[in-house]
Amino acid sequence: DQQVKQNSPSLSVQEGRISILNCDYTNSMFDYFLWYKKYPAEGPTFLISISSIKDKNEDGRFTVFLNKSAKHLSLHIVPSQPGDSAVYFCAASAPRGGADGLTFGKGTHLIIQP
Amino acid sequence: DVKVTQSSRYLVKRTGEKVFLECVQDMDHENMFWYRQDPGLGLRLIYFSYDVKMKEKGDIPEGYSVSREKKERFSLILESASTNQTSMYLCASSLAGTGLGGYTFGSGTRLTVV
Numbered sequence: 001d002q003q004v005k006q007n008s009p010s011l012s013v014q015e016g017r018i019s020i021l022n023c024d025y026t027n028s029m030f031d032y033f034l035w036y037k038k039y040p041a042e043g044p045t046f047l048i049s050i051s052s053i054k055d056k057n058e059d060g061r062f063t064v065f066l067n068k069s070a071k072h073l074s075l076h077i078v079p080s081q082p083g084d085s086a087v088y089f090c091a092a093s094a095p096r097g098g099a100d101g102l103t104f105g106k107g108t109h110l111i112i113q114p
Numbered sequence: 115d116v117k118v119t120q121s122s123r124y125l126v127k128r129t130g131e132k133v134f135l136e137c138v139q140d141m142d143h144e145n146m147f148w149y150r151q152d153p154g155l156g157l158r159l160i161y162f163s164y165d166v167k168m169k170e171k172g173d174i175p176e177g178y179s180v181s182r183e184k185k186e187r188f189s190l191i192l193e194s195a196s197t198n199q200t201s202m203y204l205c206a207s208s209l210a211g212t213g214l215g216g217y218t219f220g221s222g223t224r225l226t227v228v
Binding site for chain 2: 006009034036041042043044045046089101102103104105106107
């Protein structure tokens with residue numbers, strides 16, 4: 001049963017335009033949400049996060065929006081650049097045992113076209 | 115610069131072999147994790163550890179075991195490798211209580227079981 005869902009396996013966006021990646025979750029116990037970016041043959045790298053007490057967090061070209069009532073978050077990249085082409089994973093955090101376990105979505109492959 | 119190092123980038127093993135995947139972090143992190151990444155399935159948690167000699171099952175522990183004898187090292191063991199364990203394996207670590215962006219991933223080990 002998937003608790004974090006990224007329903008778009010891939011997304012193609014023209015360079016300079018806005019990229020919007022979406023993520024839905026089902027577990028109301030999640031208290032932090034994160035986006036990771038992954039290039040082929042590399043490990044994921046942290047991009048941006050948001051606490052469940054906020055509805056927006058911005059870092060340069062990246063903005064994450066959280067709609068708790070809809071259990072939905074989105075990542076906006078403006079303007080999109082060729083180096084943004086990667087797989088983006090949405091992740092959610094809830095206490096798991098003694099560690100902060102992350103639950104990941106399946107990922108969205110973002111392709112920025114020149 | 116903080117680092118999570120996975121001993122091998124690529125491994126090819128035969129069915130039935132016992133396989134060890136090693137992960138070392140130099141950040142004095144309490145938590146360590148093993149994920150596998152498969153196309154269309156995203157990152158799935160195999161095992162994690164929140165302290166030396168402590169381990170907990172993740173979402174897909176079957177066919178795997180782990181060992182954490184020292185804080186900096188977390189080993190994933192495939193007791194008898196099978197072809198369905200062909201995957202990209204990712205190790206991560208984090209400080210206790212820092213789920214928000216606190217994961218650092220290694221570069222991954224691409225394991226092929228033939």
